[in-house]
Amino acid sequence: MTSARLTGLAKVAVxxxxxxxLAIGAGGTLLTLCEARPGVEIEALVLSGGGTEREDEERAALAAFCPGARLGVTVLKLRDGRLPAQWEEAKEAVTALRTRIEPDLVIGPHPGDAHQDHRGLAKLIPTVFRGPPALGYEIVKWDGDLGRPSVYHPLSPATAERKVALLHEHYPSQRHRPWYDREAFLGLARIRGIECRTRYAEAFHSGKLTLDLAGD
Ligand SMILES: [Zn+2]
Known part of the structure; x- marks a missing residue:
């Protein structure tokens, strides 16, 4: 399989x-990207959890998932599970993110996600970020919404293991969830790896892509 390569990748909005x-959906991708590009600029926006222990977890986790990056993290206080009722605030938050970074790549949820908060945020992303390629990560859940992603990012076995270790280390508030375990995270990565002929991978949904075939 031939891989498409993004060149000049210096700024990423997540x-x-x-x-x-972010850590569940794209943690291995963030690790790979940041280790390969010291000083890469990562600007993260998380809509909920601000002011709670979850914000502390998230800040420490993203620092660990983005080693060597110039990392900005904003965690807001929108209510979990209520995004449709807070549409304006969410839209303003995504618009404000664009004032903090002009990204070469955007990573966020995807519009086929069954969780209304994920889906709602995914629908906002192309209304604000219209230039760069956008990747929509997947999160395994009760609803059973795993579909057929179109973009695969292979992970080295070491990176896949590190992702799982960091998820366990940095989110103690989530460890009680029945799906929050090593088997679930590595299992999905293994399946996505099979689909792109490697050991492990994270997979993404992508809408519109612009090709440049004229060379470097
Ligand atoms: Zn979520």
Whole structure:
């Protein structure tokens, strides 16, 4: 399989509706990207959890998932599970994110996600970020919304293991959830790895892409 390569990747905007969404959906990708590009600028927006222990967890986790990056983290206080009723605030938050970074890549939830907060945020992203490629991560859940992603990012076995270890270390508030375990995270990564002929991978949904085939 031939891989498409993004060149000149220096600034990345990452978005999550809840603390831990980014780490679960794209933690291995963030680790890979940041280790390969010291000083890469990552600007993170998380819509809920601000002012609670979850914000502390999220800040420590994102610092660990983005080693060597110039990392900005904003955690807001929108209510979990209530995004449709807070649409204006969410839209303003995503618009404000764009004033903090002009990204080469955007990573966020995807519009087919069954959780209304994830789905709502995913629908806001292309209304604000219209230039750069956008990747929509997947989060395994009760609703059973795993579909057929179109973009795969292979993870080294070491990175996949590190992702799982960091998820366990940094989100003690989530460890009681029945799906929050090593088997779930590595299992999905293994399946996505099979689908792109590697050991492990994270997969993403992508809408619109602009190609540049003219060379470097
Ligand atoms: Zn979530």
């Amino acid at each position: 978005l999550g509706a809840h603390c831990d969404d």
